[in-house]
Amino acid sequence: MAFLSSASNAATITVGPEGRDHSSLQSAIDETSPGDLIVVSDGICHENVDLNKPLTLRGMGSKERPVLDAGGKGPAITISSDGER
Numbered sequence: 001m002a003f004l005s006s007a008s009n010a011a012t013i014t015v016g017p018e019g020r021d022h023s024s025l026q027s028a029i030d031e032t033s034p035g036d037l038i039v040v041s042d043g044i045c046h047e048n049v050d051l052n053k054p055l056t057l058r059g060m061g062s063k064e065r066p067v068l069d070a071g072g073k074g075p076a077i078t079i080s081s082d083g084e085r
Contacts, residue, residue, distance in 0.1 A: 014041070029050070
């Protein structure tokens with residue numbers, strides 16, 4: 001999933017286990033600025049995510065891709081803009 005990101009000074013934030021900037025995708029989204037890049041390690045993220053700003057999500061992994069699993073507790077990802085879902 002990608003949103004247009006053209007800022008030349010965009011930050012890159014990593015999500016995953018030990019050694020990453022964040023262990024939660026939502027905490028990474030909350031801390032980013034519009035136009036930033038979030039790189040998510042392979043594996044399963046067990047959470048509900050509200051994507052509410054223009055940024056780029058990119059999966060990293062040599063063999064597997066990241067999976068977002070809300071465990072049946074609502075949508076895994078909600079995309080909203082200006083308060084609209």
